[in-house]
Amino acid sequence: MGLLDVLDEKLGDGLENLLCAHHARRLRKLGWGAVFGSESGWWTPRRPVRTGNRVRVLVDGHEVLPAIAEAIGSARKSVHLAGWCASPDFRLTREPGSPTLRELLASAAERVPVRVLLWAGPPVPMFEPTRKRVLASRREFTRDSAVRCEIDARERTLHCHHEKIVVVDDEIAFVGGMDLTAVEGDRHDTPTHPPREPLGWHDLGTRLEGPIVADVAEHFRARWQEIAKEELPPVTPPPPAGSSSAQLVRTIPERTYDFIPDGEFSLLDSYLRALRAASRLVYIENQFLWSPEVTEILLDKLRNPPHPDFRVVLVLPRKPSNGADTTRGQLGRLLDADDGNHRLVAATLSSHDGAKSSSVYVHAKLAIVDDRWLSLGSANLNEHSLFNDTEVNVVTDDAEITRDTRLRLWSEHLQCPVDDVSGPAHEVVDRLWRGTLDASGEHRVTALPGVSRRAGRLQGPLRGLLVDG
Numbered sequence: 001m002g003l004l005d006v007l008d009e010k011l012g013d014g015l016e017n018l019l020c021a022h023h024a025r026r027l028r029k030l031g032w033g034a035v036f037g038s039e040s041g042w043w044t045p046r047r048p049v050r051t052g053n054r055v056r057v058l059v060d061g062h063e064v065l066p067a068i069a070e071a072i073g074s075a076r077k078s079v080h081l082a083g084w085c086a087s088p089d090f091r092l093t094r095e096p097g098s099p100t101l102r103e104l105l106a107s108a109a110e111r112v113p114v115r116v117l118l119w120a121g122p123p124v125p126m127f128e129p130t131r132k133r134v135l136a137s138r139r140e141f142t143r144d145s146a147v148r149c150e151i152d153a154r155e156r157t158l159h160c161h162h163e164k165i166v167v168v169d170d171e172i173a174f175v176g177g178m179d180l181t182a183v184e185g186d187r188h189d190t191p192t193h194p195p196r197e198p199l200g201w202h203d204l205g206t207r208l209e210g211p212i213v214a215d216v217a218e219h220f221r222a223r224w225q226e227i228a229k230e231e232l233p234p235v236t237p238p239p240p241a242g243s244s245s246a247q248l249v250r251t252i253p254e255r256t257y258d259f260i261p262d263g264e265f266s267l268l269d270s271y272l273r274a275l276r277a278a279s280r281l282v283y284i285e286n287q288f289l290w291s292p293e294v295t296e297i298l299l300d301k302l303r304n305p306p307h308p309d310f311r312v313v314l315v316l317p318r319k320p321s322n323g324a325d326t327t328r329g330q331l332g333r334l335l336d337a338d339d340g341n342h343r344l345v346a347a348t349l350s351s352h353d354g355a356k357s358s359s360v361y362v363h364a365k366l367a368i369v370d371d372r373w374l375s376l377g378s379a380n381l382n383e384h385s386l387f388n389d390t391e392v393n394v395v396t397d398d399a400e401i402t403r404d405t406r407l408r409l410w411s412e413h414l415q416c417p418v419d420d421v422s423g424p425a426h427e428v429v430d431r432l433w434r435g436t437l438d439a440s441g442e443h444r445v446t447a448l449p450g451v452s453r454r455a456g457r458l459q460g461p462l463r464g465l466l467v468d469g
Contacts, residue, residue, distance in 0.1 A: 012329065016292040023293065023387060030254050030262045035269045036293070040276035042373045042397045044269040049247045052240025053210030055396050057376065057405045059412065061188040064178045064205040065092040068166055071207075072104055075112050077169040079105065080220045082117040084162050084378075085129040087181040088140035094188060101180055106145035112169075113148070116141055117224055119161035120153035128183050150228045154256050155389075162389040163378045164205075165216055171238050173216035175248075175377050175394045176205025177287075177365045184321065185361055191412045193351040193360050193444065200351050200360035204285070206376055206394050209241035215248040219392060222259045244398040251379065251391040267379050267393055268386045271367065272297065274395075278369045279306040281425045283406055285315040285364040288327055288380040295330045302337040302344060309426035311343050313433060315413065316448060317362040318348040331448065345433045348449075349413060352442035360444070365393070366405075371425070374402040413445050 024036050043049050058064040069092035072079050088102035099107065105114050118138070121131040129137075134151055141149040152161050166174040178187055189201045208216065214237035221232045249270040254263035275282065275297040282298065289295070298312060312334070320327060331346050338344040349360035365385075367375045377393025379385040396402065410421040414432050421428050437447045 019383070020292050020296075023383075026387075027265060030265075032265045032269070035265060035272060038276065039273060041273050042277065043247055043395070044249060044266045044273060046264070046266045046269060047247050047249055048215070049245055050211040050215065051245050052242065053208060053212045053244045053246045053396075054242030055212075055244045055246055055394070055398060055401055056207040057374075057401065057408075058176070058205040058207060059408060060191055060202060060204075061178065062190045064174075064176060064203065065180075065187065067205075067207055068174055068180070069093055069104060071166070071168040071172050071174070072108055075108050075168050078112050078167075079108050079114045080117075080167040080217070080224070081105075081115070081165070081180075082161070082220055082223065083164045083179055084119050084160060085134070085179050085181045085183050086116065086118060086137065087183065088137055090181050092180065102141055102145070105141065105147050109146035114146065115224055115228070116147060116149040117220070117227065118149065118151050119155065120151040122158070122160070129181075133183075148228070148230075150224070152223065152227050154227070156253050156256070159253070159384055159388040162385065163392040165220060165392055167213065167217045167220055170217045170235055171209065171213060173208040173213040174205055175208065175216060175392055176203070177363055177376075177378055178203050178205050185363070189360075193349070195351045195353050195356040195358040197358065199358050200349075202285075202349055202360050202362050202364055204364040204366055204376055208246070208394065209238065210244075210246075211237045211240065212246040212248060212394065213238050216392070219248065219250065223257065226257050226259060244396050244401060247395045249375070249393050249395055251386060251389060253388050253390070256390070265387070267377075267391055268293070270375060270393070270395055271381075271386070274367070274369045274373045274375070275301075277373070278310075280309050280311070280370050281368070282312045283368040284313070284381070285362055285366040285409070286381050287317060287320055287363050287365065288382040289314060289316055290327050290330050291381045291383060291386055292330075293386070294381050295333065298334060299337045302334060302341075303339075305341075305343060309424070311426050311429045312345070313429060314344070314346045315362055315364075316346065316348055318350070318359045318449065328448075342430065342434065345429060345437065346448045347413075347433065347437060347445045348447075349444055350446050351444065354442075357442065366409075368402055368406050371403040371406060372399050373397055374405060415444055
């Protein structure tokens, strides 16, 4: 390592330490300082754990979008939707004659109240969705219909309302990463991921039934009442619908809403506890990976493996919409910590059909630990999602759902039957994941290009220090 590399690394470490110290001071003042302790486990004590739920994990647009459309079309009491962006002309299914989102909601609004809560967009048109676009969407959603649509401009500087939730009849809820729009990418895709221009799209969602739905509904209700100034009836928890325990975890920055003035950071707490508890496997699909709070735990696990079979598998986009250098820099640190022991796999997805190829954009926000803990929702692993955007994830410790989800995803990505990925996780990682990355040819799983061992990772900490108040 040359002198420039040493200086570069020292500068990167110094800035990350400053950012982590800033986050720790901020959360201590808000009563969330324990997040940075050493406690581990499958649940954060700051949110209720609900039993008796049915949790269904939906993979890719071909499962997520029709399920949402079906639920809205069957609504009997109410439809509530909150998102980063929703487009009136977006079609949730591609069958001939399928309605647009505006038509679907307007039809539902003829029989039940329909409420849509959208982020207002950035104050200046630096990135999508612009406020002009959001205002136009609001006019179109409400044109000649009974749909109520409100826009929420209570974002922190350079941050947003990023959650993606749908609640139908206060009995069914959807929590995930799927936006109901084609802005920045076409969400419609299948597990086969045929080559598409400009790129394919991999995403995940959950369909929830049972008492956990009340927590999603209450979250929407609290935001709506404050923004729309409309009082909604109290949420009645639905009866048990399954056997899974689940917990709703959130990021809500302080001084955003009167209903929770000191904010909530249970999503960060949940992630850090579960990662500290990891002993055999950490599997992450995420759009970004540049939170130093998260990577420090992974670095320690790679340097001091809790078990000889411990493995980390990361599935990230080839070129994220921003923060690429920051993610690459963190990957360089993780590879250094692995130090040739082959416990870490860092991959991206692409698609080939023999004649054409394209990237598959990883927009999913999923983590699995030891096949015992699963978190899925809207949160990326960066300072935006863990500290400054509003986010919602659902967590379960249902081992059957967790393992089944991992096997489905590994089967999809490695393009092989579920039986082929059903063996011990470390053996599958070493034989199939690493073997596929090392092999030549056109595979869906490919190595992440251009991993940086230098201070490309500085962009994230610098941005965080500048805009994180």
